[in-house]
Amino acid sequence: EQQFQAGLARFLHSEFQVALTLWEEALALFLSEDVRTAFPEKSRRGEAKSLGHLGLAYYSLGNYVRAIDLLQQNRDVTRKINDRQGEAGSLGNLGVIYNTLSEYAYATDLLQQALNIAQAIGDRLGESHALYNLGAVFGNLNELTDAERYFQDSAKVQESLHSSKLSDVDRLSLLDSQQMIYDSWQMTLMALGQSKIALAVAERGRAQALAVSMIRSLDRETEASELPQLNLARIKAIAAHQQATLVEYSVLLSGRILIWVIQPDGTIHSTESDAAALDDSLIDTTDQFVSLSHSGKRGSELLETPLNTLVQDTQVALTRGNSLDSQFQLSRQQLDTQLQQLHEVLIEPISQWLPTDDQQRVIFIPHRELFRVPFTALRDSEGNYLIQKHTILTAPSIQSLALARQHRSRIQSVNTTDALIVGNPHFPDTLKTAYGWQSLPGAEREARKVSTHLSQHLGKSSTVLLHDQATETQVKEQLHSARFIHLATHGNLVSVNEKVGLPGVQYSFLPGLLALAASDQDDGSLIADELRHITRNNPLNAELVVLSACQTGQGRVTSDGVDGLSRTLLTAGVPTLLVSLWNASDHHTVSLMDEFYRQFLEEDQNNAQALRLAMLQMIEQGDNNPQYWAAFTLVGQAE
Numbered sequence: 001e002q003q004f005q006a007g008l009a010r011f012l013h014s015e016f017q018v019a020l021t022l023w024e025e026a027l028a029l030f031l032s033e034d035v036r037t038a039f040p041e042k043s044r045r046g047e048a049k050s051l052g053h054l055g056l057a058y059y060s061l062g063n064y065v066r067a068i069d070l071l072q073q074n075r076d077v078t079r080k081i082n083d084r085q086g087e088a089g090s091l092g093n094l095g096v097i098y099n100t101l102s103e104y105a106y107a108t109d110l111l112q113q114a115l116n117i118a119q120a121i122g123d124r125l126g127e128s129h130a131l132y133n134l135g136a137v138f139g140n141l142n143e144l145t146d147a148e149r150y151f152q153d154s155a156k157v158q159e160s161l162h163s164s165k166l167s168d169v170d171r172l173s174l175l176d177s178q179q180m181i182y183d184s185w186q187m188t189l190m191a192l193g194q195s196k197i198a199l200a201v202a203e204r205g206r207a208q209a210l211a212v213s214m215i216r217s218l219d220r221e222t223e224a225s226e227l228p229q230l231n232l233a234r235i236k237a238i239a240a241h242q243q244a245t246l247v248e249y250s251v252l253l254s255g256r257i258l259i260w261v262i263q264p265d266g267t268i269h270s271t272e273s274d275a276a277a278l279d280d281s282l283i284d285t286t287d288q289f290v291s292l293s294h295s296g297k298r299g300s301e302l303l304e305t306p307l308n309t310l311v312q313d314t315q316v317a318l319t320r321g322n323s324l325d326s327q328f329q330l331s332r333q334q335l336d337t338q339l340q341q342l343h344e345v346l347i348e349p350i351s352q353w354l355p356t357d358d359q360q361r362v363i364f365i366p367h368r369e370l371f372r373v374p375f376t377a378l379r380d381s382e383g384n385y386l387i388q389k390h391t392i393l394t395a396p397s398i399q400s401l402a403l404a405r406q407h408r409s410r411i412q413s414v415n416t417t418d419a420l421i422v423g424n425p426h427f428p429d430t431l432k433t434a435y436g437w438q439s440l441p442g443a444e445r446e447a448r449k450v451s452t453h454l455s456q457h458l459g460k461s462s463t464v465l466l467h468d469q470a471t472e473t474q475v476k477e478q479l480h481s482a483r484f485i486h487l488a489t490h491g492n493l494v495s496v497n498e499k500v501g502l503p504g505v506q507y508s509f510l511p512g513l514l515a516l517a518a519s520d521q522d523d524g525s526l527i528a529d530e531l532r533h534i535t536r537n538n539p540l541n542a543e544l545v546v547l548s549a550c551q552t553g554q555g556r557v558t559s560d561g562v563d564g565l566s567r568t569l570l571t572a573g574v575p576t577l578l579v580s581l582w583n584a585s586d587h588h589t590v591s592l593m594d595e596f597y598r599q600f601l602e603e604d605q606n607n608a609q610a611l612r613l614a615m616l617q618m619i620e621q622g623d624n625n626p627q628y629w630a631a632f633t634l635v636g637q638a639e
Contacts, residue, residue: 001026001046003022003023003025003026003029004022004023004026004046004049004050004053006022007019007020007021007022007023007026007053007057008053010022011053011056011057011060014060016057016060016061017057017061019053019057020054020057020058020061023050023053023054023057024054026046026050027046027047027050027051027054029046030042030043030046030047030050031043031047041081044077044080044081045081045083045086047077048074048077048078048081048083048086049074049086051070051071051073051074051077052070052071052074052086052089052090052093054070055067055068055069055070055071055074055090055093056093058070059093059096059097059100064097064100064101067097068094068097071090071093071094071097072090072094074086074090075087075090075091075094078090084117084120084121085117085118085121085123085126087117088113088114088117088118088121088123088126088130089114089126091110091111091113091114091117092110092111092114092126092129092130092133094110095107095108095109095110095111095114095130095133095137096133096136098110099111099133099136099137099140102140104137104140104141107137108134108137111130111133111134111137112130112134114126114129114130115127115130115131115134118130124157124160124161125158125161127157128154128155128157128158128181129154131150131151131153131154131157132150132151132154132180132181132184134150135147135148135149135150135151135154135184135185135188136184138150139184139188144188144191144192145192147184147188148185148188148189148192151181151184151185151188152185154181155178155181155182155185155201155204155205158174158178158181161174162174162208162212168209168212168213168532168571171208171209171212172209172558172559172560172563175205175208175209175558175559175560176558176559176560178205178559179205179559180253181205182201182202182204182205183205183250183252183253185198185201186198186201186202186205186250186252186258187252187254187256189201190258190272195260195270196232196268196270197232198258198270199232199235199248199260199262199268199270200229200230200231200232200235202248202250202258202260202367203230203235203248203397203398203399204229204230205559206367206396206397206559206560206561207396207397207399207400207559207560207561208560209560210396210397210400210560210561210567210570210571211397211399211400211403213571214400214403214404214407214570214571214573215403217407217535217537217539217571217572217573218403218406218407218410218539218573230398230399232268234402235262235268235398236262236266236268238398238399238401238402239262239263239264239266239398240264240265240266241402241405242264242361242363242401242405242637242638243264243361244264244360244361244362244363244393244638245261245262245263245264245353245354245355245360245361245362245363246260246261246262246363246365246398246401247259247260247261247262247350247354247362247363247364247365248260248262248365248367248398249346249364249365249366249367249370250367251275251307251367251368251369251370255274255275255305255306255307256272256273256274256275257272257273257274257275257307257345257346258270258272259271259272259273259346259349259350261350261353261354262398263353269350269353271349271350272349273345273346273349275305275306275307275345307345307369308368308369310338310341310342311342311369311370311372311373312369312372313338314335314338314339314342314373314374315372315581315582317334317335317338318335318374318377318581318582318626318627318630318631319582319583319627332625335626336379336383339374339377339378339379339626340378340379340380340381342373342378343378343379343380343386346370346373346375346378347378347380347386348380354389354390355390358388358389358390358391358612359391359609360390360391361390361391361392361393361606361608361609361638362390362391362392362393363392363393363394363395363401363638364392364393364394364395365394365395365396365397365398366394368557369557371394371557371561371562372554372557372581374581374626374630374631374633375392375394375633376392376612376615376626376630376633377626377630385619385626385630387612387615387616387630388616388619391608391609391612391638392608392612392633392634393608393633393634393635393636393638394633394634394635395635395636396560396561396562396567396570396635397561400561400570400636401636401637404570404575404576404636404637405575405637407539407573407574407575408543408575408576408637408639410539410573411483411541411542411543411573411575412543414541416481416482416483416541416542417458417459417460417483418458418462418478418481418482418483419451419454419455419458419462419463419482419483419484419485419486420465420475420478420479420481420482420484420485420486420487420542421447421450421451421454421462421463421464421465421484421486421488422447422464422465422466422470422475422486422487422488422489422516423440423443423444423445423446423447423448423464423465423466423470423488423489424439424440424441424443424444424447424466424467424470424488424489425465425466425467425468425470425471425489425515425516425517425524426467426468426470426517427489427490427515427516427517427518427524427525428517428518428523428524428525430523430524431490431515431524431525435490435492437490437515440488440489440490440586441586442585442586442587442589442590443488443489443548443586443589443590444466444488445590446488446548446589446590446593446594447464447466447486447488448464449590449593449594449597450486450488450546450593450594450597451463451464453594453597453598453601453602454484454486454597454601456601456602457601457602458483458484467517468517469517470489470516470517471516471517471518471519471522471524472516472517472518472519472521472522472523472524472525472526473519473521473522474519475487475516475526476522476526476530476534479534479535479540479542480538480540480541481541482540482541482542483541483542483543484542484543484544484545484546485540485542485544485545485546486545486546486548486593487514487545487546487547487548487549488548488549488589488593489514489515489516489548489549490514490515490549490550491512491513491514491515491547491549491550491551491552491565491580492512492513492515492550492551493511493512493513493551493554493555493564510527510528510529510532510555510563510564510565510567510568511528511554511555511556511563511564511565512527512528512552512555512564512565512568513525513526513527513528514526514527514547514549514552514565515549528564528565528568531565531568531569531572532568532571532572535568535571535572535573539572539573540569540572540573540574541573542574543574543575543576543639544574544576544577544578544607545569545574545576545577545578546577546578546593547565547566547569547577547578547579547580548578548580548584548589548593548632549580549584550580550582550583550584551580551581551582551583552564552565552566552579552580553565553566553577553579553580553581553632553633553635554580554581554582555567565579566579566635570635570636574636575636575637575639576607576634576635576636576637576638576639577634577635577636578596578607578611578632578633578634578635579632579633579635580631580632580633581631581632581633582627582631583631584631584632585627585628585631588618588623588628588629589631589632591614591617591618591623592614592615592618592628592629592632593614595613595614595617595618596610596611596614597610599613599614606638606639607634607638607639608634608638609638611632611634614629615629615630
């Protein structure tokens with residue numbers, strides 16, 4: 001069993017030859033006389049699953065003849081031991097291979113047998129897999145209407161598994177496993193000329209776990225099955241309520257990017273962009289993106305594709321632009337080229353449908369690696385940044401916008417009038433040692449300026465927690481009573497899987513940590529898991545949360561959006577967030593935040609327009625390096 005599990009781990013990392021060797025060893029052990037005698041039933045079941053997985057290994061290595069032989073042996077053993085679920089699995093895997101070999105009639109027969117068994121024994125997951133693979137066969141036959149029906153049925157079965165008993169983590173994992181179904185369904189609908197229905201499917205396949213958590217913080221009794229599916233009428237209504245142009249992307253594994261533009265009047269446009277055609281000569285693969293998780297100074301894995309590589313390299317350039325390390329010294333010209341190339345792929349195909357009035361809001365709903373794209377900094381062929389033409393926000397999904405609007409209404413009825421402002425905490429030595437963090441004089445100036453703006457707006461003095469006063473305990477005590485929350489400190493993406501091996505440093509299953517001062521009750525590291533715990537069934541009452549620290553908008557990219565601090569706060573009922581995509585400059589962020597709050601609170605601009613004007617001021621005053629002004633992105637409502 002240990003050998004089998006070791007092979008499974010290698011297989012999941014695409015080390016097929018190593019997995020094959022381990023499974024051959026496992027099979028030999030399962031068939032040994034000692035095991036047969038001592039554990040006859042376990043021996044036969046171990047034989048069956050080893051044969052089946054060996055078949056998958058040979059299939060992955062391209063040896064279809066050997067794969068078929070092993071899977072047929074697997075089928076025969078499962079029948080002898082009356083393992084109906086295992087039999088359905090072997091039939092389904094054989095059907096996949098024969099589909100690959102273009103023997104569609106035989107593939108259909110095998111998959112139909114697998115479907116019949118799964119339905120008979122109540123194996124919903126196996127039923128969904130069989131339906132999906134039947135859709136793939138009919139897609140290859142170009143019988144698209146039948147293929148679309150199978151993909152739709154497969155998605156419905158998968159969605160029926162979303163029990164209210166599932167934790168947020170389990171629901172997120174289940175959604176991630178279903179993405180191939182939604183991808184294939186969208187591609188089939190596009191081929192059938194049904195692009196608007198494909199939009200509804202794209203929305204259906206994202207941010208569903210987030211939506212359940214957001215709606216539960218409005219109504220604790222809501223079941224996962226009660227979450228309404230968005231139809232086209234509802235999507236149009238949300239665009240109208242937002243008074244914004246919505247741009248939704250869907251990044252398919254083939255390299256195609258599907259794009260929809262939903263205008264405030266309900267008009268829907270669609271097009272495609274081919275990221276697979278990116279010029280590889282303009283993409284510098286540094287393989288340094290993972291290091292962003294560890295830098296963390298203020299100042300789910302995706303496949304390596306040309307688009308993902310371009311996004312990674314652009315972030316590396318923006319994050320490490322001031323580094324003395326030569327490997328990160330990308331010229332400004334190269335950075336500009338990368339930003340222009342992203343503009344060509346993501347914006348130029350839809351530019352004719354975007355508003356000409358620069359005060360009209362555009363809300364981008366990214367997908368997969370596009371959550372890491374700094375949309376405000378994308379450059380057109382004339383050198384203009386996108387923020388110079390449009391007022392920009394982002395959101396995990398269209399549905400999350402509607403739920404954020406409901407949370408804003410909830411907050412308005414609470415009538416909280418306090419502000420929680422933190423600047424330059426004296427964080428513990430453990431964090432200094434772990435991440436090399438230093439004091440943040442700019443964050444202290446920033447916090448004082450923000451306090452001045454908020455005190456004038458709220459008509460009362462706003463306390464600023466600085467240095468030793470900015471304890472984790474104080475912050476957690478004041479979170480629920482604050483209308484505005486502004487935390488200017490260090491941030492990091494550390495999680496349970498990224499330990500630095502130092503005592504006294506907390507680790508979170510969710511990526512995301514904010515540095516605060518320690519106290520007798522707390523260690524000074526406010527992690528995403530803690531935030532989720534203290535806000536579960538007790539949503540925050542803040543209309544705006546600003547996380548003025550490094551990488552606070554980053555995290556693990558999933559089908560549900562970015563899993564980290566930003567998602568934690570959205571599920572906690574915060575309608576609008578201002579978070580960072582890379583390491584914020586301590587010096588330049590002071591100017592950005594000062595002007596943002598001045599425009600928002602004193603000039604009566606909505607928060608999206610206020611951020612735009614603050615960015616434009618920095619560009620016009622000569623701080624036109626996007627590393628300094630484009631790190632922050634507004635997520636959610638623009639009010």
